[in-house]
Amino acid sequence: MSNDTVVHWKELLKRRLASSKKDERTEEEKIAEETALFTKYYTEWRGGGNRENYRNIPRFYYRLPAEDEVLLQKLREESRAVFLQRKSRELLDNEELQNLWFLLDKHQVPPMTGEEAMISYDSFLKVGEKAGVKCKQFFTARVYAKLLHNDPYGRISIMQFFNYVMRKVWLHQTRIGLSLYDVAGQGYLRESDLENYILELIPTLPQLDGLEKSFYSFYVCTAVRKFFFFLDPLRTGKIKIQDILACSFLDDLLELRDEELSKESQESNWFSAPSALRVYGQYLNLDKDHNGMLSKEELSRYGTGTLTSVFLDCVYQECLTYDGEMDYKTYLDFVLALENRKEPAALQYIFKLLDMENKGYLNVFALNYFFRAIQEQMKIHGQESVSFQDVKDEIFDMVKPKDPYKITLQDLVNSSQGDTVTSILIDLNGFWTYENREVLVANDNDSNTADLDDT
Numbered sequence: 001m002s003n004d005t006v007v008h009w010k011e012l013l014k015r016r017l018a019s020s021k022k023d024e025r026t027e028e029e030k031i032a033e034e035t036a037l038f039t040k041y042y043t044e045w046r047g048g049g050n051r052e053n054y055r056n057i058p059r060f061y062y063r064l065p066a067e068d069e070v071l072l073q074k075l076r077e078e079s080r081a082v083f084l085q086r087k088s089r090e091l092l093d094n095e096e097l098q099n100l101w102f103l104l105d106k107h108q109v110p111p112m113t114g115e116e117a118m119i120s121y122d123s124f125l126k127v128g129e130k131a132g133v134k135c136k137q138f139f140t141a142r143v144y145a146k147l148l149h150n151d152p153y154g155r156i157s158i159m160q161f162f163n164y165v166m167r168k169v170w171l172h173q174t175r176i177g178l179s180l181y182d183v184a185g186q187g188y189l190r191e192s193d194l195e196n197y198i199l200e201l202i203p204t205l206p207q208l209d210g211l212e213k214s215f216y217s218f219y220v221c222t223a224v225r226k227f228f229f230f231l232d233p234l235r236t237g238k239i240k241i242q243d244i245l246a247c248s249f250l251d252d253l254l255e256l257r258d259e260e261l262s263k264e265s266q267e268s269n270w271f272s273a274p275s276a277l278r279v280y281g282q283y284l285n286l287d288k289d290h291n292g293m294l295s296k297e298e299l300s301r302y303g304t305g306t307l308t309s310v311f312l313d314c315v316y317q318e319c320l321t322y323d324g325e326m327d328y329k330t331y332l333d334f335v336l337a338l339e340n341r342k343e344p345a346a347l348q349y350i351f352k353l354l355d356m357e358n359k360g361y362l363n364v365f366a367l368n369y370f371f372r373a374i375q376e377q378m379k380i381h382g383q384e385s386v387s388f389q390d391v392k393d394e395i396f397d398m399v400k401p402k403d404p405y406k407i408t409l410q411d412l413v414n415s416s417q418g419d420t421v422t423s424i425l426i427d428l429n430g431f432w433t434y435e436n437r438e439v440l441v442a443n444d445n446d447s448n449t450a451d452l453d454d455t
Helices: 003-018 028-047 052-054 068-087 094-106 121-131 133-136 142-146 158-179 191-204 212-231 240-247 249-258 263-268 271-285 309-318 328-339 344-353 364-382 388-399 411-416 418-426 430-437 439-455
Strands: 187-189 238-240
Touching: 068 158, 068 240, 094 121, 094 133, 094 158, 121 133, 133 158, 142 158, 158 240, 187 240, 191 212, 191 249, 212 238, 212 240, 212 249, 212 271, 212 328, 212 344, 238 240, 240 249, 263 271, 271 328, 309 344, 309 364, 328 344, 344 411, 344 418, 364 388, 364 418, 364 430, 388 411, 388 418, 411 418, 418 430, 430 439
Parallel strands: none
Antiparallel strands: 187 238
16 A cells, blocks of 8 residues: 555545544444445555456466477476476585585584584684585574584584585485476376386496396386385375485485495395395295286295285285286285385285275274184194184283274374284284294293303
């Protein structure tokens, strides 16, 4: 509202008040006139109610080009590529990082804490002034406070700060790298996008040098499946780039750049060549008729071969199959669930199979239905059967659900006992391990004692 309008309004109201000393109108009439005046002047200020005024609202929605709008699609792709290149140039390169380390080391403030060089806030700001524009975002009071711990002189570790900068640069580099594969440009990757990213990443990972090119497609499928199993629980077919960066999977994958990665690290890393070959080798060994798919009878030999037939029936009823047989991608989901039973995504997978009636919880009937198959297997193996009532009570004691008669998925996750409970219900070997846990612990302790005596 302009000053002239305000002055005009004030003068008008003053005259109105001066002339209303002997006003005999009711209070309601005065309020009505005041409202009318306010509405009139407010409307004039906003443009007199003219719809043309709304053209001043900035545009905030831009539709995506249709499939047949090839030129618009190319223009969008090129503009995104230029934008990402500009963002990449804004990041610190190796030479600039080395210069930053030199400046930090030059401005360290004694005494050292152990073997760590320290820097004070004043010196921190001085380095920020000399480091250049690209580093400005890192030299803030917020970052300094975040890295400040228990130093009696109020300093921070130079190494911790430099690692913080390195991590930030790496995250931005990786985000830009992933965004180049984001065909839709909406901040997420589809399965095919992530497959292309990992396929082109393989030559840069020394630990995968020994892989046959004929195995690349199976390796990519194996790697991508872990991302989608854990990061796409609703099975939408796409994952946010932000979620990929936030999880540790990309760190595990890029760990394969280390040429001296230990054997133990390789075996525990899902993305390593030995791990991928192990999973695919198991699949081939189970496929007795060599048709590239697994029947229920073939899958029954998975692991120790002690999964109950009732559970396997649920797997083949609920999961995607082709003429009653499972392909490699579905098998990978199955393996990821059973090998990571402590994880919420794995528990969700198994819980969905156990919740046959889709009630959202497991009641006594459901527990009994699955445990009966365990009892039958025990009889077949000549073992003494265990009372369901005892097992049921133990399960409810372990989980401690909110409702004493129902166990939800959230109850299983909250209890931290979901892996034990599911093992008891679907796997004879899992139940036997639980039932004999005290004996196994005692034997393990005896073994450790013997090892100590030998030394």
